[in-house]
Each structure stands twice: as structure tokens, then as C-alpha cells.
Amino acid sequence: MIELLRADALAGVPHGFAGRQGGVSIGVHAGLNVGLGSQDDRQAIMRNRDLACEALMASAALVTVRQVHSADVVTVNDAIAEDARPAADAMVTACSGLVLGILTADCVPVLLADPVAGVVGAAHAGWKGAIGGITDRTIVAMEALGAARERIACAIGPCIGRLSYEVKLAFAERFERDDPDNGRFFTAGRAGHCQFDIAGYVASRLHGAGIERISLLDEDTYSQPDRFFSYRRSCHRGESDYGRQISMIALG
Numbered sequence: 732m733i734e735l736l737r738a739d740a741l742a743g744v745p746h747g748f749a750g751r752q753g754g755v756s757i758g759v760h761a762g763l764n765v766g767l768g769s770q771d772d773r774q775a776i777m778r779n780r781d782l783a784c785e786a787l788m789a790s791a792a793l794v795t796v797r798q799v800h801s802a803d804v805v806t807v808n809d810a811i812a813e814d815a816r817p818a819a820d821a822m823v824t825a826c827s828g829l830v831l832g833i834l835t836a837d838c839v840p841v842l843l844a845d846p847v848a849g850v851v852g853a854a855h856a857g858w859k860g861a862i863g864g865i866t867d868r869t870i871v872a873m874e875a876l877g878a879a880r881e882r883i884a885c886a887i888g889p890c891i892g893r894l895s896y897e898v899k900l901a902f903a904e905r906f907e908r909d910d911p912d913n914g915r916f917f918t919a920g921r922a923g924h925c926q927f928d929i930a931g932y933v934a935s936r937l938h939g940a941g942i943e944r945i946s947l948l949d950e951d952t953y954s955q956p957d958r959f960f961s962y963r964r965s966c967h968r969g970e971s972d973y974g975r976q977i978s979m980i981a982l983g
Contacts, residue, residue, distance in 0.1 A: 738886030748888035766975030840978035892951030
């Protein structure tokens with residue numbers, strides 16, 4: 732059974748944050764691995780992608796991008812072949828029949844919608860994309876399709892939690908140079924390190940951009956191996972590879 736987590740802020744909008752439950756992959760990729768960049772069997776990956784899309788909206792076309800930790804956004808008007816995926820980290824659309832899918836394995840998935848305008852978006856916010864403005868640029872791209880930021884609702888899905896995300900002090904200093912107020916997203920850790928609340932940081936960027944309705948699912952990918960894939964956990968365990976989960980949104 733595929734588990735699709737929902738967010739209150741997106742009630743009435745077809746969306747879901749999938750974990751690793753369900754699917755046909757085995758081994759370290761066991762479950763619903765949808766990552767084309769993983770070393771998993773490609774047929775299993777493609778089957779998992781079909782299952783995920785069907786769980787949200789049967790007969791719709793799943794659209795993903797080749798995520799590169801950028802702040803680049805693409806506007807999607809048609810289905811995109813898997814081998815033609817553009818390099819980007821967010822998508823927006825005003826077209827029905829398309830499911831926008833963002834892949835993560837600790838990074839922050841963000842789903843956005845303006846149901847009045849009929850515009851949705853999906854963004855992959857790793858720390859580089861987050862500080863680079865991926866959510867800000869996604870909002871601007873949605874506005875170009877007729878959305879209004881005062882109507883846009885957002886949901887932040889499963890990602891690595893503060894208690895699991897240890898970073899070096901120099902990492903935190905980069906964020907504090909960008910904005911001294913960012914220090915609130917870092918708490919003390921072991922010597923030379925601190926803990927980063929990346930979900931809180933992304934939520935703050937959204938709020939600062941004028942988004943008032945934001946749901947945070949508060950699900951830590953690292954600490955729940957039975958429910959979610961995690962890049963950092965796979966590294967700490969010395970595993971050979973890791974899977975990716977998918978977060979999806981579409982127009983009804």
C-alpha cells in the first residue's frame with residue numbers, strides 16, 4: 732500500500748507526499764524507489780513511478796525534472812519524456828492532466844497551489860537551492876501563469892529534521908552572512924558543529940515572500956528508515972546506494 736501524506740494547507744488540491752512504502756524495488760532500494768539516478772533496476776523504478784502517479788491521479792502524466800540543486804524553474808505545458816527532462820529544481824503548470832513530481836532523500840519537497848487561478852508548483856529545496864531562492868523563483872513563475880501570492884498555499888513535506896541534520900559551523904555562518912536572523916535555524920551541537928532546521932528555514936523563506944498558508948508535515952526522513960529514504964542515513968550506514976521518494980501535485 733502506497734502511503735500518501737496530505738497537508739491541510741492544500742486541502743482540495745490533488746497532492747501527496749509519498750514515502751518508501753509500497754512499490755516493487757528490493758534491497759537497499761526496497762519499496763517505492765522512483766529515483767532514475769539510483770542504481771536500482773530501471774524497470775522497477777519505472778513501475779514505481781507509474782504506481783505513485785496512479786495513486787494520486789489515474790491516467791495523468793507524471794512530469795519530473797533532472798534535479799541539480801539549482802534555483803532554476805521550468806514551466807510545464809505538456810508531458811516530458813524521461814530522457815528529455817530539463818535540468819531544473821522546480822516546475823509550475825496551469826495545465827490539467829499533469830502530475831508534477833519532485834524527488835527527495837532528505838532535501839525539502841515543497842508543493843504550492845493557487846486553486847483560484849488554477850496554478851500549481853513543486854520545488855526541490857536542498858540547502859543550495861533554498862539559500863539560492865528556489866522557492867522565491869517558483870512563486871514568481873506561478874505569478875507569470877496568473878497566480879497571486881496572497882492566494883498561494885504551500886506544504887513542506889518529509890525531509891531531514893533538525894536533530895538529524897548536523898552541519899559544520901562554517902556552514903551556518905554562510906546562512907548568517909546572507910541574513911543574520913538565520914541564526915535561529917541553527918542550534919548548538921558537538922564541538923565545531925550545530926544542528927540545522929532546514930524545513931524551518933524554507934518555511935521562513937516562503938513566509939518572507941508573502942505566503943501566509945504554509946503546512947509543515949514535520950516528518951524526519953533520516954530517523955524513519957521503514958517509511959522514508961535518506962541519503963545521509965545511507966552514508967552513515969555505509970550502504971552502496973539509496974532510493975528517492977516522490978512528492979506530487981496536480982490540478983483537479
